[in-house]
Amino acid sequence: MHSGKRFGAREFAVWTKRSILWLTVLSSIPTILYFLGCTFLSFPWQPIAIMGTAVAFIVGFKNNASYSRLWEARQIYGAIINDSRSFGYILRDSLSSKNSGKVKEMFLRHYAWLTALRFQLRETRTWENMDTAQFDEYARKYDIPERLSKLDEELKNYLSESELQYILSKKNRATQLMASQSRALSEAYANGEINDFQWTQINQQLIKFTDNQGKAERIKNFPYPRNFSSITTYLLLLFILFVPFGLLKEFDKLGDGTVLEGLTLWFNIPFSLLVTWCFHTLDSVGEASVNPFEGSPNDVPITQISRTIEIDMRDMLDEENLPAPITAKNNIVL
Numbered sequence: 001m002h003s004g005k006r007f008g009a010r011e012f013a014v015w016t017k018r019s020i021l022w023l024t025v026l027s028s029i030p031t032i033l034y035f036l037g038c039t040f041l042s043f044p045w046q047p048i049a050i051m052g053t054a055v056a057f058i059v060g061f062k063n064n065a066s067y068s069r070l071w072e073a074r075q076i077y078g079a080i081i082n083d084s085r086s087f088g089y090i091l092r093d094s095l096s097s098k099n100s101g102k103v104k105e106m107f108l109r110h111y112a113w114l115t116a117l118r119f120q121l122r123e124t125r126t127w128e129n130m131d132t133a134q135f136d137e138y139a140r141k142y143d144i145p146e147r148l149s150k151l152d153e154e155l156k157n158y159l160s161e162s163e164l165q166y167i168l169s170k171k172n173r174a175t176q177l178m179a180s181q182s183r184a185l186s187e188a189y190a191n192g193e194i195n196d197f198q199w200t201q202i203n204q205q206l207i208k209f210t211d212n213q214g215k216a217e218r219i220k221n222f223p224y225p226r227n228f229s230s231i232t233t234y235l236l237l238l239f240i241l242f243v244p245f246g247l248l249k250e251f252d253k254l255g256d257g258t259v260l261e262g263l264t265l266w267f268n269i270p271f272s273l274l275v276t277w278c279f280h281t282l283d284s285v286g287e288a289s290v291n292p293f294e295g296s297p298n299d300v301p302i303t304q305i306s307r308t309i310e311i312d313m314r315d316m317l318d319e320e321n322l323p324a325p326i327t328a329k330n331n332i333v334l
Contacts, residue, residue: 001301004331012281015138019280020273027244027272034248035265041245048239048246055239055279058232062224063286069219073292073300076215081309083212084110087205088313094198095188102188107313109181112158114306115151116173117213120220121293121302122146127223128294129287135296142332144295145303178210216293224290236283244272297332304333 013020030041088107096103122144129135151173155164163180170176185206189199223229247268254264292300304326311322326333 001299001304001333002297002331003328003333015134016277016281016284018134019284020277023240023273023276023280024269026240027269027276030244030248031265031268031272034252034268042249042252043242043245045246045250048242051235051239051242052279055232055235058228058235059279059283059286062228062232062290063282065224065228066286066290069224070289070292070298070300073216073219076212076219077300077302077305080114080209080212081305083205083208084114084309085312087202087209088316090198090201090205092316094194094202099188099193102184102193104317106181106184107317108158109177109184110313111306111310112155112167113174113177113181113209114309115154115158116167116177117216118302118306119146119151119154120172120174121216122295123220124294125220125223125291127226127229128291130294130296134284135288138297139295141330142297142334143329144334145326147295174213175210178206178213182206220291220293232283236279239279240276243276244268247272295334299334301326301333 007015034041087110091106092103124130130139152164152168155167155173159167167173167176167180182203185194185199185202188194194202248265251268251271252265254267288296289298292298293302307323307326311325314322
């Protein structure tokens, strides 16, 4: 998540410098060929304008869908924050008078669940963008915590050695941690440490966590539909290729009868670049938001949220040495 006031113009320029370079080349080639006498390369601008309208609609649709995925992901983690706090004080007040050790154990297991879930959500998928040159280069400005540490090292802080090995042997670690919470809760109920009402309350919280995990996994594992993504890419590419050809004749005759006659043709390069850059950057903005857990600067800050939950819940137990909050690096916090 970008925590600054805005992305600066320089940041946008650096982020799009590769596209600026090849868009300049694509604008220059037809202009130079036209100048050298290949005037047949000039296309009517009207069909290209119609194509631009179609591209604008489909890019706008993609960006709207991307934002919806991002906002849903933020709502999911917002629910996890609230439900974790409720889980913490309900569990503490229901169980601590009879078994404070189990309360501490279940709190630690909840931190482990948050950790396992964020590591699973940061795993790469073939359709994600973080491994492309444009995004990989910008990623050097900040840190992705899940790529700087290993899950087993993180979970050591929360689980016993036997439970750690058991969880690591499973495919979906977050799910199995929540199953362990349910088992621990059932044991407390069977031992008479909590009553029917308390068991129901705490169990409902576990169900909410499972529900939110499933919602997050749905976004992670189901990409923006490939048919929409593909047609956007192809139409945008065709539009970018044709724009310089459609503006050749218009800029060539712009200087007729003036001191700039014969020179205005070269305006085709910067203006074609400007038009195509706008469309291409709008599409890139959508791509930067469409996968809200991949580790991009526009992601939901699931590491920071997980740490905030851990701090709040440790504070409920009056622990003194609380972990430090996650802070932004170059205005990016994950």
